[in-house]
Amino acid sequence: MREYGIGQSVPRVEDRRLLTGLGNYTDDHQVPNVVFMSVLRSPHAAAKIKSIDTTLAENMDGVLSILTGADVETDGLGNFSCSVKRKQENGQPMLEPPYPILANSVVNMVGAPIAIILAEKLEQAIDASEIIEVDYDILPVATDTGTALEDGVAQVWDEVRNNESFYFTIGDKNKVDDVFKNAPHIVELDFVISRVSANTMEPRGAIGFYNTSNQRYTLYAGMQSPHRVRSELANNVLCIPESRLRIISPDMGGGFGMRGAPFAEHALVLWASRKIRRPVRWVATRSESLATDYHARDNVTKAGLALDNEGNFLGLRVSTKANLGGYLSFAGPHSPTNNLGGLSGVYTTPHIFAEVRGLYTHTSPTTAYRGAGRPEASYAVERLIETAAHDLGFDPIELRRRNLISAKSFPYDTGFVFTYDSGDFEVVMDKAIKAIDKDGYQKRVMISKENGKLRGLGIASVIEIAGGPLPIPNEESASIRFESDGGASVVMGTHSHGQGHETAFRQIASELLGLDFNQINILYGDTDIAHHGKGTFGSRSISVGGAALKHAADKIITKAKSIAAHLMETAEADINFVEGKFIVEGTDRSISIVDIAKAAYLPAKLPKDMEIGLAENSIVLPPGPTYPNGCHVCEVEIDCETGTPEIVSYVVVDDVGLMLNPMLVKGQIHGGISQGAGQALMEEIVYDDKTGQLLSGSFMDYTMPRADNFPSFNIIGHEVPSKNNPFGFKGAGEAGTVGALPAVMNAICDALRPLGIRHIDMPATSERIWKAMQNTTDIKKDPHNCRS
Template sequence: MREFDIGKSVRRVEDDRFVQGLGRYVGDLQIPGTAYAKVLRSPHAAGRITRLDVEAAKKSPGVLGVLTGADALADGLGSFASFLERKRADGSPNFVPPYRPLVVDRVRRVGDPIALVVAETEAEAENALDLIDLEIAPIPSVTEIGRATGPGAPPVWHEEPGNVCFVHQVGNRAAADDAFDRAAHVVERRFEISRVTANPMETRTALGLYDPRDGRYTLYAGIQVPHLLRDELARSIFRLPPSRFRVVAPDVGGAFGLKVSAHPELALVLWAAKRIGRPVRWIAERGEAFLSDHQARDNFSNVSLALDKDGHFLGLRVRTTANLGAYLDSFGLWTVSNNLGGLAGVYKIGAFDVEVTGVFTNTLPISAYRGAGRPEATYCIEGIIDAAARELGLDPIELRRRNMVPPSAMPFDTGFIFRYDSGAFEETMEMALALADWPGAARRRREAEGRGRLHGIGIAYAIEVAGGPQESPFEEAAEIRFDADGEATFLLGTHSHGQGHETVFRQLAAHVFALPPDKVRIVYGDTDQVYFGKGTFGSRSVGVGGAALLRAAEILIAKGKLIAGHLLEAAASDITFDAGAFSVIGTDCRVTLKDVAAAAFTRGRLPQGFDLGLSGSAIITPPGATFPNGCHICEVEIDPETGVTALTRYAVVDDVGRVLNPLLLDGQIHGGVVQGIGQALGERIVYDPETGQLLSGSFMDYAMPRADELPFFEVGTNEVPTPNNPLGVKGAGEAGTVGALPAVMSAVRDALAPLGIRHFDMPATPERVWRAIRDVRKSG
């Protein structure tokens, strides 16, 4: 097997430049004349701006300009759009509030951008912020979902006095009602999903330029979706054709969904660059990131499961209320309803009745974060199954087995949005049980109890949609160009922000063309170089982007056969391509791909009428989404005197389809699991319910997971290829997070159950666990 073959654990080729400090991030770009921007933000969650005087700031040393919302309106700047529409309860379209780069007369969250200062240095811009005379008359705010729709709640927007943005109903209510009427058992729980923020290593960054000679804007930004954000900025904010904008995303230091969003600062640096005639750079400090990064999750669901007398699932009823924040992020409505089909889990459930209500609050907008709706759905279905097993006195593994979709049913229509492509769910679960040594948990529990600890073991089977919405998967593009020396350039519509694309796409080059890695150049993240692309999100890069690359390769090889046939004096239909060479069927006549590439740039060696060059490009639309799935098993020990939860074991077996690089897959699973653990045990954005102030605005209060708090992960795979793309891959970027969140909380609940604690929701911080134990001891 060659070093870069598919299926081999190839080390990341991009790491060499990163460890040498040769990465090229937005903060590294040095453009002569660059000025620095700082944003004046609201200190109040809601209020009227009664005074905004920027004259003193304009006269401050080094200041090049101070811009306000009134200036933006005067210049005709628009408002960010929502990529998805939902309906109100009466069937009318949901209200889309104006989301401007700078607010005008009202603030609706702490951190709302009010003014932009541009100066020669960061320090001078920071100093000028203090000279802006700002007065805000505070008005009542609301930050919690439950209070937002209650009697007398202050409206975030007067256009929606009840703060309800949309009500989205899916499923068959009559069929579900019938299922619950027939049920021998009905189990109910309320599940809360805490609010989190992504916290990538590289904070959000933006560098804007404007060229008055051709009226073009250039944006360098740490983002995931250059083409989508180019189009959004052009059409919604500047009201210009996208051709007037170039967006470049160089190296990006982590994103996790945060950097798909159209944040105000992306527009501000472009607008400021035109206004002052200089490049303008903005980089979020970590504290500012807590106040300005769009956040994620934050919802609660009332879940009911109907079962017959033998424990077979009959119906599922879910009522979810989701926090949207004060504005609609471009992906916000999509995120809160993205994976509703995942509520079906990997089980046969007869009927569904699901309703999601989106609510405005005086908080940051909700957007994508690793999983983007998938962990929430899995948390609900796996949590209610655990609750049912406990209430009915059934083994949680046996209850799952009894209801799992068998491989023989594939492709399987769940009856609720999704149609699963492939999977061997019970087999994957059995592999995970073996990897985790599930039978040995009883012994480990006794040992833990002997040390005065509470022991818990939890399981969650996760399934997620990847590659785009089930009903209309997103397109993707790829282009391949060979030069006369036989070296290739891959131009990709996807983008890497830590996943290892420069490695795995070189593995595809070896697979298709037998090209060594040093003969392949990878280009992505530049809308002027790559003609089309949807970017990277939703675990889609290899499944969709790789499929586009293979299609482009097919087109290129077909051209190569025409040239090879001309060189070998054979019909193109008699030419085959394998291992980097074109051959005449049944003979030893052959020419290498390098020979054909050289001929492609030599007029006298080409067929008549053949254009110079050897390239292929494709835009593909997948025939359907893919459904990565996997079984997570977690063990914890809890100190009942302090409430501290320690993870002692973690095992996961994933079916991500065909595995192209096991080493990269392990990295994706490890990182995803840690982010799920982080939310389960500590991460939480908290606002003061009275003032709307952010209480968890630094790493002193926002508890990120640490390496020394984690066990070694046992990771296995069960490869069940998908028929929905030629590589058979399903996607892996979010799999770890989707399963970890419910698995960890399942283990925590298992540890607390013997004390009589019926239910416990995230995050399992020491204080919250300790209080739950104290309260149950007091009551009994």
């Protein structure tokens, strides 16, 4: 079984099904007698709803029902809650205004749902939505993160003064201030982490069904955490026991954190189905997704690094304003506050202080997005180090090396949230530097100049938490069930949205139980089948889900060994389990686990009083998270005439622990780099600052990265096994994004530095770069400066 076991680059078994059109996505699910739902949304970012008149729309052909926020209140439905609690600066709970599934009195974002129209055909529902009359009292708007706190700025919620929901800190502020006061050198940087959208390949959709005979609801929708979403919808919105709601999450075209949260449409199709006694279907258009999918990032930060004369880091302080949007999403405060431990990076910085203010604006709510705070933390550290190196005359590589945590120091308590269990940071960086041919870099700079281009080199040595959070990581479940014919099914509480779980968990099960890789059935995404689970997020599935699967396999082997001993009439102590067979030590007698499984359903072949069947469940709470890390090195060229940037080389050495499947790992890192580089160079959600209208409401206005935007990535592994799970896995899903954001921007700024440009904010579009180049003294003196 080794060709399919742990460490092998097994091709993804799900690819044939997905690439040949046999995937089962939400909109593929055919339901008889289905009703179509259209959502009437607010065209205003800030307004009071004075009245809604649905009379004309209700009489249109095919229209079955129109429901508004008043109906929501009449039926006693609840509001969404926020799962991540923070406090105000005065120590009181954070300010969390109501987040209804349909707005009834006030709207705080363009696209907020006002009413739903249910009709026999989608076109009929859309036509009816266009003649509903809503009388609004339009209000002033606040969309800008940097100014949301200022006096005179529009208030999003009357009860939230200065738009501040919470104030969060980590570290000793007074101590860090003293360090900065006495430090020989201080380097400061103001920067923006731009707002982006996940833009999953498959738009959000939902199909709701209410069964009148058993009063159970069923929701078909792609989501990363079916059990968590079920809890929120049942307990807080529908106000029913969780056992009355089944969620089936089929194939999913991308999640990236955005699909880890419940959305209004999930609740609306279920509620509507109960109201009209028929299944209800809704699928977003792309423009609807861009407006109403939860967005991400959108931070404005001021950061500083204190150093001594030799370049040793003395202290770090970071102050961030984080945009929460018009409503507090399920995990809104998580990204800006929960991964701040990443500010310690791979360095021995002794004193760190961070503060975060969560601010409401008239924009779409924000949530986790690939990395969920990790890229933001790494960006702060790595941009500061790069800037400090050039401001103070240090070599950027050697400045990092001087401050790296030694491989002899593990476990290493950073003194700032995280304690790293393992790592080899200097070797990882050295491998990356060697791979880029650093000695030949200046020659490449000259070649670029001859071609009318600036060249820049960007480095980022980064680390992230995976399989968390702290202080207590989330648990995960796995079940193994053998059938009477010897076939095996593995049920996971995690969910796949492109990572290749069907392949990865088959590899683990094949390795542990010695089963035929192609005969293992992997099940997930159905809360009636997987009875417990936290889902897939935070690069956790393989490390935590894999540990649960191993525990379940160990229990299977223990029971199967008892049956084997009974059948072969020998003591359990004399039996070894090797590659799927129970072997009596010192003999040629053996029996396979498949035959044991068959025997387990025959009472006459079992020991007395043993339960019939061979099935085990496991829920595992890991002892701690893991810490994937790596060194990213990016080279860019910038056209002197147009400002157009191009990534011409990208190398990353990643320590993701033991690689379960190197091919899958590289695929995850490729995707992560593309998303990080996409944000750095082109992606951005933009609102009109006067009206709150979304200006990037289609792919004509929101630029997505494409394969031809990138060179071939050189991915190099450096395996240092984690001590916090039985396999040594660390997680790879977000590693690429965490390093790409700072590496690409460091390269851009390095290329522009000869023109006197110290920093440029993302996205580094050709227009933004060109404008920065025109504003430099050097370029005005000599338009061909970069060729000289």
